[in-house]
Amino acid sequence: MTFFSIIVAFGTFPFWIWLLGKNYIDFKKTKFPWWSMFLSLITLFIPAITGLLIRRYRPVLANRIGRFLNPIAVGKENYLFIYF
Numbered sequence: 765m766t767f768f769s770i771i772v773a774f775g776t777f778p779f780w781i782w783l784l785g786k787n788y789i790d791f792k793k794t795k796f797p798w799w800s801m802f803l804s805l806i807t808l809f810i811p812a813i814t815g816l817l818i819r820r821y822r823p824v825l826a827n828r829i830g831r832f833l834n835p836i837a838v839g840k841e842n843y844l845f846i847y848f
Contacts, residue, residue: 767812770805777801 778796781789819826 767805767808770801770808773801774798 781794781796782791815826818829
């Protein structure tokens with residue numbers, strides 16, 4: 765879902781700015797953060813594809829990594845839930 769929302773943002777973000785700010789913004793001078801949007805897409809895409817490839821071609825390694833990362837993820841989630 766996050767990947768899809770970032771892809772959709774490439775089109776909807778300029779449309780939203782145009783729709784709401786066409787009376788206030790000079791679009792010839794406006795710079796959209798395309799590079800930041802692209803980097804957020806890449807930083808999501810590369811780890812996801814890496815995880816899928818490891819899960820597909822090295823399932824034993826994926827299970828070992830999963831045993832290590834699952835307690836970290838649960839601990840982080842509990843910390844965020846309790847203290848924030």
